[in-house]
Amino acid sequence: MAGALEFEKPVLELKKKITELKEYTKNTDVDFTDEIEKLEARLEKLEREIYENIKPWDRVQIARHPERPTTLDYISRLFDDFFECHGDRTFGDDEAIVGGIAKFNGLPVTVIGHQRGKDTKENIRRNFGMPHPEGYRKALRLMKQADKFKRPIICFIDTKGAYPGKAAEERGQSEAIARNLFEMAGLKVPVVCIVIGEGGSGGALALGVGNHIHMLENSTYSVISPEGAASILWKDASLARKAAETMKITAPDLKELGLIDEIIPETKGGAHKDVDGQAKEIEAVLKKSFKELCSLSAEELVEHRYKKYKMIGQYSFFNEYIGVN
Numbered sequence: 001m002a003g004a005l006e007f008e009k010p011v012l013e014l015k016k017k018i019t020e021l022k023e024y025t026k027n028t029d030v031d032f033t034d035e036i037e038k039l040e041a042r043l044e045k046l047e048r049e050i051y052e053n054i055k056p057w058d059r060v061q062i063a064r065h066p067e068r069p070t071t072l073d074y075i076s077r078l079f080d081d082f083f084e085c086h087g088d089r090t091f092g093d094d095e096a097i098v099g100g101i102a103k104f105n106g107l108p109v110t111v112i113g114h115q116r117g118k119d120t121k122e123n124i125r126r127n128f129g130m131p132h133p134e135g136y137r138k139a140l141r142l143m144k145q146a147d148k149f150k151r152p153i154i155c156f157i158d159t160k161g162a163y164p165g166k167a168a169e170e171r172g173q174s175e176a177i178a179r180n181l182f183e184m185a186g187l188k189v190p191v192v193c194i195v196i197g198e199g200g201s202g203g204a205l206a207l208g209v210g211n212h213i214h215m216l217e218n219s220t221y222s223v224i225s226p227e228g229a230a231s232i233l234w235k236d237a238s239l240a241r242k243a244a245e246t247m248k249i250t251a252p253d254l255k256e257l258g259l260i261d262e263i264i265p266e267t268k269g270g271a272h273k274d275v276d277g278q279a280k281e282i283e284a285v286l287k288k289s290f291k292e293l294c295s296l297s298a299e300e301l302v303e304h305r306y307k308k309y310k311m312i313g314q315y316s317f318f319n320e321y322i323g324v325n
Contacts, residue, residue: 071113094135113156
């Protein structure tokens with residue numbers, strides 16, 4: 001059961017047993033039809049129990065699944081005539097972020113997203129989806145271009161976080177992320193962000209200032225990884241499961257808190273089980289977002305973004321805090 005996650009192993013073991021019985025019945029005179037029907041009924045019940053009650057840590061594991069679809073997987077299925085653009089015009093080209101121009105149902109758009117590798121060699125080339133500052137500057141260059149030519153922007157978020165290495169810090173990692181946050185807030189075109197895997201810290205936020213923010217059902221969005229949080233809070237990274245439950249990092253939690261707009265359903269067990277079907281779910285949400293956002297003026301789009309972030313969380317003004325009317 002290569003690629004199987006721990007929580008779904010009972011389902012896969014039962015499926016394997018059903019397949020073996022069907023094959024045995026097919027190749028012999030022994031009829032196991034009744035037993036197969038009972039096992040299939042048991043399988044249906046087991047799948048319902050497991051997949052309808054997925055724990056936060058299980059969702060973390062699904063979001064990190066090595067076969068989980070990446071930005072380029074969705075680009076090839078959702079967009080026509082994608083033309084990838086490279087480089088930040090300052091230092092170089094960071095392959096941990098891909099971006100370019102494409103058409104979405106005939107509408108010219110700019111598409112940007114984090115990009116992981118599918119194997120060790122590609123992961124090394126793409127730095128495991130952890131961008132350097134030139135990656136964020138490339139993304140910003142494409143966003144400013146989209147703003148100039150009035151193209152809607154779609155951002156796919158999927159990173160453990162921005163690369164924390166010495167070279168990245170020397171080239172201005174923090175400034176690059178902060179600049180993206182600042183500039184994205186004022187873009188005069190629709191910006192739709194979709195968390196498709198892990199959304200980690202400032203590395204995710206640098207592509208995450210949008211009019212609409214959606215999340216795949218089994219993706220995560222957090223200020224720090226569960227392992228990192230456990231190390232800080234309890235000095236023990238092995239308590240990551242507990243941290244995942246405490247941090248409220250899953251799509252249902254963030255929808256309840258008002259941080260995201262819509263949860264995009266996934267196939268049972270995760271998007272990697274049916275990439276084409278998952279792309280269709282994303283397409284439906286994008287159509288809905290553009291139908292709402294493309295009717296707004298440039299000023300209304302900026303105001304929409306401002307109000308969205310203003311409404312997140314609970315706060316009190318200083319005068320209220322000190323008791324001044």
